[in-house]
Structures are given as structure tokens and as C-alpha cells.
Amino acid sequence: MSNAVIQIKDLITQYGDKTILDGINLDFYSGQVTVILGGSGCGKTTLLKSIIGLVSPTAGEVRIFGEPFGAADEAHYNTTLRRIGVLFQNGALLNSISIAENVAIPLEQHTHLDHSLIDTIVMTKLHMVGLDHAANLLPSELSGGMRKRAALARAIALDPELLFCDEPSAGLDPVTSAALDNLILTLRDQLNMSVVVVTHELASIHRIADRIVFLDQGKILFCGSLAEAKTSNVSEVELFFKTGSF
Amino acid sequence: MAKKTSDHIQKPARIYYQDTQLILEGPLSNQTIPALQKQLKRMQLDIVGTIDISAVNYIDSAGVAFLEELTDRTGSTIDLLKANENGQRALETFSSRKNQKPEYLPEPGFFESIGNAVYDIKDSAINFLYLTSEVVLWSFYGIVHPGSRRKGSVIQQSYLIGSNAVGIIALLSFVLGLILALQSAAQLRQFGANIYVADLIAISMVREMGPMMTAIIIAGRSGSAFAAEISTMKVTEELDALQMMAINPISYVVVPKFLAITICMPLLVTLSMILGIMGGFVIGLTYLDLTFVSYFNETISILTAEDLLVGLSKSVFFAWVIVIIGSYFGFKAQGGAAGVGKVTTSAVVASIFAVIFLDALFSLIYMI
């Protein structure tokens, strides 16, 4: 078994008095695509945000690359972040600058590459997500699906070791969605990237998932390989793989 | 076709009472229910056993809600056997029986709200001081390491804060000088003290009105823009994205504004002083029969370097207050577009208040 890149111990996250994540224990392994599944509002985005420190957990510990990870230790947090890419559910592109500039930001901030090289890398990443023609447009001039892809290009700008994607294929047509899945698989194989993906698309799950985590009401209902998930007798998981709904 | 359907939904429905049975006829839709409810109010219902909906040809969700309320109130049942297939399906689809009660958080009591308010104030004060220290720290860092900023961001902000405000500040200051001079001219004239209008305008524009007027305009123009920009970035998760790229949001977003406004404010205030004095000058020449030379000499002789220093140094503090309050409210925003609107208003009100308060404080300090 490959070693764990993310280790989560007894994670509890609350918004006010409302408990969203209730005692999560989970490991994510290097070089694997792990899919987080679960009904709308069950806390998938919250789990991602708790892992990357955007939401501070009420209790529990998150370790990334073997070290405790959280906004408290700022210097360590920031150096580790350079090895992590995040695709937000809404894209979260900076609206005042073009797509190409958005993708260039992490490169400008965290490398000393010269500009021509950065430009080339930016165009390569945009090409990988099929947006080379849109490089100079502003985020507001793109469609929802294009924004998603641009945000993915930014998330992979630094070739991170760990990539988080919150619903990468929501709002995309099946062909583009399949292309993105292929991109994720390529990155995994090429860079031994570990990927955590939140998605509901059954087709997409079949294509990319090495491992499945099924979340329900803040608890882990099922965790195992895709093959195990398909033959699981946990009723919710069974239902999902039979019908594609929760 | 569509028209026909809606016609038949809007046809009046009827309700009547017969042998412990309530009988409904016609469509039960959100259009016909109000009339039915009126009819129902006028009826005397003794015992209602069943509700017969066999003659109902259409039911929407309002119809189902109405029927359910009716059965609850009269303790009756709906005669489902007689309902047609469509009616049964509607009752199934729109039934509110399965609805879950929404969660209500208990309203805090009087003392609890006071306690919460105190905690809120404490938190706000801590956050505000924290933000201030971060802004100052990152600004110094930004001056020492210009590479840490996005290229051209200070120039871009200076353009937005400074250049774009030149016209309005010039115009308003000129008018302000005009008004001040006009108001005092009448009084000064009575004593033949015409020339002192130059002193009055020079001192008040340089020490008070110039800095204050400019600060209030900038608070309205740029303070609101800061709050709106930052809060939008917050609600669209752009700030989270910055943090994930290990970029400090304060250094990326606030510092260019901080540096730009620190440069622009004294320049704008200088402009305002000059234009204000020119406004007074126009009144002096036309209404008070002063000559250009005497007015000019009087202005120069009364103004000291200290006056100028007071005015300009004040303006820098005003500028900082505007940036920090605008940013503070921006970062505080919560919950979508409505949140953006709310913090924008608060930011303007709070920064104008702070500017005036600070000005009073400065006046006191200089008096001593």
C-alpha cells in the first residue's frame, strides 16, 4: 500500500452550534484519485476546507505530508501550500485580471522563473484544459464551465503534489467532462499526483476513482476501492451505484 | 392550448355542505382558493365527516395545502375513493404531511443579547486592531520588497483613488471657498475688514476644510469601493483562493490601496486648499473690491509652514482611517450580494464618522 499524504484524526467541524463533520477518521494515499461522495449539503466542501485550513476544525487533527497542517503555524502552512492546488466549487478566479494572469499568479509568487517561461507554462496549462483561445479574457467573459476549467489550470500551475477539486465537472458537457477526467488521470500518472475529487457524476467516478469515500450527515458511511464500492452492501452506496442518485 | 389550461384553472370553484359532507367543485388552484376561503367563512359547519372532491377537476399545491388545512380544522377526512386519479396524485405529490419543521434557533433573551453585544464589540475591536497592525506591517514589507506586490497595482490604485477624484474635489473645494467667503464677507464688510476674508479662507481651507472635505469625498468614493471590492472577493471565495496560493490577502489587496492613498491624499488636499482659496479670491475680487495683489499678499503672509503641515499630516491620518475601515468592513462581509451592499454602506458611514471624530481630536490636540 502506498503511504498516506493526508491523515485525518477525529475531525469535528461546526458552524456555530451546528455540527457538520462529526468525527472523521480518514487517510488519503499518494498517487491515488480519491472521490468524496455524498448528498448535497452533507459536508463535502466543508471537509475539503477543513483539510486545507480554510475552516478551522473544532477538534481533531489534519496531517499533510506527515506534518500537522493548519493556519496556526503560518510559515509551515505557507510552504506546504505551494505543494497543494485547490479548485474551488465556484472557481474563485480573481475577477479583475485575465485568465492568463490568474494562472500566472502562483508561478509569479512562488518561483523565480523569468517571464517568457512563465508565459509558456501558463499557455501550456490553459491548453491542457482547452482554454488557450480564451487566455486574455476576463473571468466575467467566460461561461460557468470555462471558469471551472480556468480555475483548474490555476490549481495545477505549480504542478502540485496534492490536488483538491470540488466538483470539477459540474456544469460541463459530457465530452469536456471526460477530457478533464483524462487530464486528472494523466497528472496522477505523470507526476504521481494525489487527487481528492468531490463529484456526483457516476460516469466520472467510474473513470477516475481509485478510492471512494462516502459521506453522510457528517460521518463516513463507506471507504474503500471502487471495486469494493460497487459490490458494497451499505444500502446508500448500493443505491447510488445502481441509480446514480442518493 | 396554454391559454385554455389557465382558463380552466381560473374558473370559479364552489364549496357547499350537505349531510355532514363538504363538497367541492371546480378547480382548486392558487387563483380560486381565496374565493373559496371567503365562501367557507360564511358557511356554518356543524359536523364534517368527509370532504368530497370527486367534482374537482384540477388541484395544485395551493389546493392540497387548502384541503389539508380544512381536514385539520374540521377533523374530517378526504374521501379519497371518490377523488379522480389526477387529484390523488396531486395529494400525494404536494402533501405537506411529510415536511420537516425548519430549525429555529431560539431568540436570545435580553441579558443574553447584551452579553453577545459585548462579546461582538470585543471581537470587532480585536479584529480591527489586528487588521491595522497587519496592514501597517505588510505595507512596510511592501515598501522594502516591491517585488511582493503585483506589478503596477499601486499605480493602478493611485489612478482610481487619485486621478479620478481630481475633478470632483476641485469643483467642490472651489464652491466651498466661494460659500465661506460669501458668508463671511457680509459680516466683515460692516467693519471695513474686507481684507481679512483672505486670512479667513486661507486658514480655514488649509487647516480644516481642505483636509476634511477631501477626506469625506474620498471616504464616499474610495472607502465604499474598497469595502465593495474586498467583500465581493470574500463572498466569491477569491480571498480563500489567494490564501490557498499562499498569498496574504492583506498584502495582495490592501497594501496597494494603502500605499496609493497615502501618496494621493496629500496631493488631493493640496489641490483642495488651492481651489478653496481661489474660490474665496473670486468673492474678494468681485464683491469686496480687493485687488489681486493685496489678496495674494495677505494670504501668503498669514499662512505659516505649520498650518500647511497640520493640514497635510491630518490628511494622511484620514487616508489611513479610510483604507483600514473600508477593508475592515470588506473582510467582515458575509453571505452573498446582500452582504456586500450592507458592508459598503456601513464602511462609508463609519469612515465619515471617524474622519470627523479624528478631526475634532486633532483640533483639541493643536489647541493645547
Ligand SMILES: Nc1ncnc2c1ncn2[C@@H]1O[C@H](COP(=O)(O)OP(=O)(O)OP(=O)(O)O)[C@@H](O)[C@H]1O
Ligand atoms: N459558512 C457557513 N455557515 C454556516 N453553515 C454553513 C456554511 N457553509 C456551509 N454550511 C452548512 O454546512 C453544511 C454542509 O455544507 P457543504 O458546503 O459542506 O455541503 P456540500 O456537501 O459541499 O454540498 P454540495 O454538494 O451542495 O456542494 C450545509 O448544511 C450548510 O448549511
Ligand SMILES: [Mg+2]
Ligand atoms: Mg460543496
